[in-house]
Amino acid sequence: MPARRNLTTIGFDADDTLWQNEQFFRLTEKRFATLLADHGEAEHISARLLEAEKRNLAVYGFGIKGFTLSMIETAIEVTEGHVPASTIAEILAAGRDMLGHPVEPLPHARETVERLAGAYHLVLITKGDLFDQERKLAASGLGDLFDAVEIVSDKSAATYARIFGRHGSPQDSMMVGNSLKSDVVPAIEAGSWGVHVPHELTWVLEHIEPPVEAPRFRSIADLGELPALIESIDKAG
Structure with a gap:
């Protein structure tokens, strides 16, 4: 990965972004x-x-x-x-x-997180039950790759502003996730980049239209495309 310029912090959703849920x-x-x-x-x-x-x-x-x-x-x-x-x-x-269901990592999840770890400040940002989310993170084997874990009750622009402000700044951060409503749009509203990684199953209450006009919106087919996207944003200077 190139030297960091535009991005310093990468936030990842957990459920249906890193593993099946x-x-x-x-x-x-x-x-x-x-x-x-x-x-x-x-x-x-x-x-x-x-x-x-x-x-x-x-x-x-x-x-x-x-x-x-x-x-x-x-x-x-x-x-x-x-x-x-x-x-x-x-x-x-x-x-x-x-x-008690097993944790099934999604394609490219491990290699992508491993590749970005160390080059960027990685933050897992997930909502839901504290006990269950901690269990899944431990079972995934990915926990040690993250610099911080944030388990929140909901995801809003204020949530991302607070979290990314604590781990850098919203403007230098990116949120990656399968939910446009929870992961992408509020992160963009907070001033961050929002990257949509579609999942074939997304809860109906998470469905909204993609913010295609937003300059900081991006969409990729899977997590395997994320490192190249980050590199292109960094190269933009």
Whole structure:
């Protein structure tokens, strides 16, 4: 990598940027719909679950525990309060299974982080349950490559301004992630670069239009393209 000029700090999202995550939510949602098949079609059950998740984000935040509570709430609602205790037990078991799922790094994640480590100040910026995010980072084997880890309740422009201000400056920083809504747009609003790395599965509540007119917006097909992008930005002087 060339000598640092335009960039000093690189922030990485974790879930569905460095390792698989959404696929486990989708599989559990299918399992949940099967449990409640007597009370509606899978599409209807999923829609009711999404409504509960939206309502509960401000209360439970992001992550598996909030998702599990939303499943229980939905089960109570669609059965009009008659959900069997055995079904509640199944939902809780599904939540525990999610909390123990293996960590599957995405293509190019390790080699890219390894290549950038030392040349840039690397910060992992992830939202969700503290315990679960710490578990996944430890299981990924990537933890030692990051100079700092920031686990936050939400990602906003103020969040990135605060974090990148603490680890350098927003103007000299870049955020890399699969979510336009959480990783890219608010980072750009904070004055940083925002790099979108699309994932085939992205939660519907994270869908927004890409900020194609923003000068500091970039999109790459996978993390393998990131070092060359960073080099081109640094060469721009």
